[in-house]
Amino acid sequence: MINKYSSLPAFVAPGPAFNASKLKGKKLFSIPASSSVAFVNQTDQDMGALARKIGINYIDYPNQQQESQWVQGMDQAVSQKVNAIDLLAGIPPESLNPQIAQAKAAGIPVLDTNERDKSQAVDPSVTAYTFAPFKLSGELMGAWAVKQTKGKAHVLIVTSNADISSAAVQAGITQEVHATCPSCTIQTTNVNPTSWATHLQSTVEGELAGNPNINYILPVFDSMALFITPAIQAANDTGKVFVASENGTPSVMNMIRTGNILTMDVGENLEDVAAAGLDQAMRIMAGMKPGNEVINVRVFDKSNINQAGNPVQGTKGYGNAYVTGFAKLWNEPTSIFS
Structure with missing residues (x-):
């Protein structure tokens, strides 16, 4: 897939x-x-x-x-x-x-x-x-987390339920993880768009503190990764906890090349x-x-991110x-x- x-x-x-x-x-x-x-x-x-x-x-x-x-x-x-x-x-x-x-x-x-x-x-x-292909994107995010952890994914889905599409992404992730990895675990937390700047980082920090088994965070929209990355860094979980998301926002996709937290983005x-x-x-x-x-959609990771430009351009x-x-x-x- x-x-x-x-x-x-x-x-x-x-x-x-x-x-x-x-x-x-x-x-x-x-x-x-x-x-x-x-x-x-x-x-x-x-x-x-x-x-x-x-x-x-x-x-x-x-x-x-x-x-x-x-x-x-x-x-x-x-x-x-x-x-x-x-x-x-x-x-x-x-x-x-x-x-x-x-x-x-x-x-x-x-x-x-x-x-x-x-x-x-x-x-x-x-x-x-x-x-929009929200459910498919969620399926790809779930598949990625299972693949990257070799079937040992402990996933935190970060939803944003004020947007109806959030439910479709979540459904895709859940369906794929449960179908391909019955032993993998999923938990969820919600932060709506108007609160991303003020509450998203602290919410994720709290989830990481409460569940040290989390190894993949799957935010339903990739712009959320801008606030989740510093939460992982603050928790000293860099190299242990990774992020995959969807949308293909150029400023976010650049993080695939330059960092080691966001590993994949399903780009539109x-x-x-x-x-x-x-x-x-x-x-x-x-x-x-x-x-x-x-x-x-197209899956972007370190193997093909250069095809999207350096820096990433929205149409490349x-x-x-x-x-x-x-x-x-x-x-x-x-x-x-x-």
């Missing part, structure tokens, strides 16, 4: 081709879950860059992951009479049902990008989802995420059926299949990705 997903991903067309240039002038309103999270912000910027090169008016609504801000963004989108609204990378649409109802009443479809796994229940008020190509979300939005704005979007290390694939699908030149 690790070997399979360490290779360059292939492109899978989500649906029939269309002429994206016919959408020139359409308004796509993006509400990212949090502009302060590197993965979310970079994906937002990449989607905006692609949309603008096609001629779509991409309206970004920066925020700091406050529900009141998301509500304000929805209100602003409706007042501007946009053609579609995209909830990007972590906003649960269930928290915005009144606003989504208002948007639909105004004839504005609401989309959800990279917020949940296809194995999870959907909100029927959402017009189309671009699912940020530009591929952006392209898949934009593809879905364009299909809906063009009156087409939703696409079956596929966001690919994933090959060019998605570039040629989406460009052909949209009848656009591949230069829109440069």
Whole structure:
């Protein structure tokens, strides 16, 4: 499994081709879950860059992951009479049902990008989802911990349950560890995104003090590793306790090369995420059926991290299949990705 997903991903067309240039002038309103999270912000910027090169008016609504801000963004989108609204990378649409109802009443479809796994229940008020491979990423994290410990993994899963996707990553880890290593142990702790900077390090330090058998920490999002690494160092557990995660945030992936705590990251190509979300939005704005979007992942460790650049770049290390694939699908030149 690790070997399979360490290779360059292939492109899978989500649906029939269309002429994206016919959408020139359409308004796509993006509400990212949090502009302060590197993965979310970079994906937002990449989607905006692609949309603008096609001629779509991409309206970004920066925020700091406050529900009141998301509500304000929805209100602003409706007042501007946009053609579609995209909830990007972590906003649960269930928290915005009144606003989504208002948007639909105004004839504005609401989309959800990279917020949940296809194995999870959907909100029927959402017009189309671009699912993320969260459960698969969790399975790969679990497989990695079992492989690296030679079947002697004592795992601490650090969840972040305010994000629905956290549950899918956790389910993938648990399923894989239990299936391949019945003698391995799993315990969990939760720290939500708004508390990462203030509580994540101390929470992990407490878990390590309470259970000295822990040898792998699997945070459900890789940005959490920025706070978990100093916890391991403070506990004098460097070389004993390791970390593997998922997302592919460039600043975090650099830690694979430069340190000896983060050993693996299941990377999502940020530009591929952006392209898949934009593809879905364009299909809906063009009156087409939703696409079956596929966001690919790749396992990065010390053996292949240099392929992602030095320092790591968000689009390097994933090959060019998605570039040629989406460009052909949209009848656009591949230069829109440069």
